[in-house]
Amino acid sequence: MDALPETVPFFSQWETPDMTMAVLADGAEVALRRDPLWRGSGAETLEEYAVWAANICGMACLKMILASRGEIVPTIELARRCTGYGGYVVNEGSIRGLIYAPFVSFVKEVFGLRAEVMTNVATADIPAILERQRFFIASVSSSIRWPEREPPSKGGHLVLVTATSDKGFRFHNPSGHTSATQANAVLAPADFDRFFANRGIAVAI
Template sequence: MKPLPEAVPFFSQWETPDMTMDVLAEGAGVALRRDPLWQGSGARTLDEYALWAANICGMACLKMILATRGEIVPTIELARRCTGYGGYVVNEDTIKGLIYAPFVSFVREAFGLRAEVMTNVATAEIPVILAGSRFFIASVSSWIRWPDREPPSKGGHLVLVTSASQQDFRFHNPSGHTRATQANASLAPSDFDRFFANRGIAVTI
């Protein structure tokens, strides 16, 4: 088995990564219809892309995990396949998910990944989790892109934690709005804790 690369590839949940502020200002349904790269998502239509892209932070995390071992799978293709396992529930113009347990079944059966749903996780436990798993998909507030602000609540968004110590957490944020808040974003554990909802999914490839 060839060794894994040290760097974990980054992918945004939008095909054009610098569209985050437009999405926040105008809404995904409006802003993402201007994304010139939308077809790279695996969406069949622009409507499908605009509906899904705001809901696929988890699939962006999975895409990054798979890319670490050299597999590139479009995010909406992943979402479509995950929906078949119950990882998302789609009702007309609304999408519920990511639902963790079906996701675990999906990645095991489709990609041979070992994954475990984890709840009641203290921030201080994440370095220990990563000592036994390659990645931790963490539920955080999307406001984690603004570490100097206090979030209105915790959870609702997923980031891919790639390393963690008692001094520094490193993670890829699929909806970061600048390079510094996208790939290899860095926060002290106490700052990460302000956004972390104490749950996530440990993944080993």
């Protein structure tokens, strides 16, 4: 891979990054009640953390983008603020989102980021997107953490693509289950394509 122009900090969507396998085994609302670092999320209660943390891969991506320019904002604080713009819809404990268009408005107005919703994106288009913008938040299957497997579907999870080359795409996965599948994970374009839902958000800082 080509060297990155600067280091992009990694943050998991869980405050304890190695919680992924417990979440998969027991469910988020059960497993995340055992996360000793939950207060770092910005949640006011453990219950709030356990509900939100399974739904904030997009906020983890945003936290990484902001951290790349020196700002650290807790994920659930970001989620609350994004909800105010319509980026999430909360109804009796269920959470729908991330909704892309309100997210774009949110990051522009609150953080001065230039962002663009992109659909019908071919995997081969991503290198050109990153030539124009610094980051691409890509919609992928959460099973991208197991690249040797065939995904049951595409989309439903967000990862932060930070660099590309002929050899592959480099990305941070907020719900990776090992260090190799969390920060600076690398997949060949053909493998990334198996998980990619052909949509996402390009972000400049």
